[in-house]
Amino acid sequence: MRRVVFNQKGGVGKSSITCNLAAISAARGKRTLVVDLDPQGNSTHYLMGRPATELDNNAADLLEQTLSFTVFNRRPEESFVHATPFENLWVLPSSPELEFLECKLEAKHKIYKLREALKKLDQHFDDIYIDTAPALTAQE
Numbered sequence: 463m464r465r466v467v468f469n470q471k472g473g474v475g476k477s478s479i480t481c482n483l484a485a486i487s488a489a490r491g492k493r494t495l496v497v498d499l500d501p502q503g504n505s506t507h508y509l510m511g512r513p514a515t516e517l518d519n520n521a522a523d524l525l526e527q528t529l530s531f532t533v534f535n536r537r538p539e540e541s542f543v544h545a546t547p548f549e550n551l552w553v554l555p556s557s558p559e560l561e562f563l564e565c566k567l568e569a570k571h572k573i574y575k576l577r578e579a580l581k582k583l584d585q586h587f588d589d590i591y592i593d594t595a596p597a598l599t600a601q602e
């Protein structure tokens with residue numbers, strides 16, 4: 463099941479709630495994924511113990527590849543999902559680049575690519591928790 467944590471206000475606990483709910487799912491033995499769509503990358507930082515800026519193959523890279531003319535796109539579950547130090551818990555990391563990607567995807571009529579990626583990820587995880595940026599826009 464997919465759950466999105468969103469609220470237009472900043473600093474109200476979205477990332478904390480996302481990570482804690484995901485941790486509960488993982489502790490219950492469910493294969494759990496956190497998708498960090500906030501360019502600030504706090505959930506990524508909480509779960510990986512280091513800043514999102516230090517991680518390659520993040521959510522922005524996943525979406526970037528849909529904008530380029532590569533013949534073989536790398537699969538989200540294989541190339542962009544990172545194992546956290548916690549059992550049953552994975553993260554699709556954020557990147558500051560996410561802030562600029564929405565316009566690029568919209569310009570090329572590819573804003574739905576995120577939904578496609580999430581559908582693929584649904585097949586590999588029991589629970590997916592999505593953390594969002596404070597100013598929610600039409601990200602999906």
Ligand SMILES: Nc1ncnc2c1ncn2[C@@H]1O[C@H](COP(=O)(O)OP(=O)(O)OP(=O)(O)O)[C@@H](O)[C@H]1O
Binds near residue numbers: 472477478500502594
């Ligand atoms: N239930 C809580 N009680 C007290 N402090 C909390 C609680 N939940 C979160 N915090 C603290 O509040 C601050 C903001 O939390 P968090 O990063 O989860 O908010 P956010 O809504 O994701 O923020 P942003 O909008 O910037 O992404 C953090 O310092 C966090 O430790």
Ligand SMILES: [Mg+2]
Binds near residue numbers: 504593
């Ligand atoms: Mg947050």
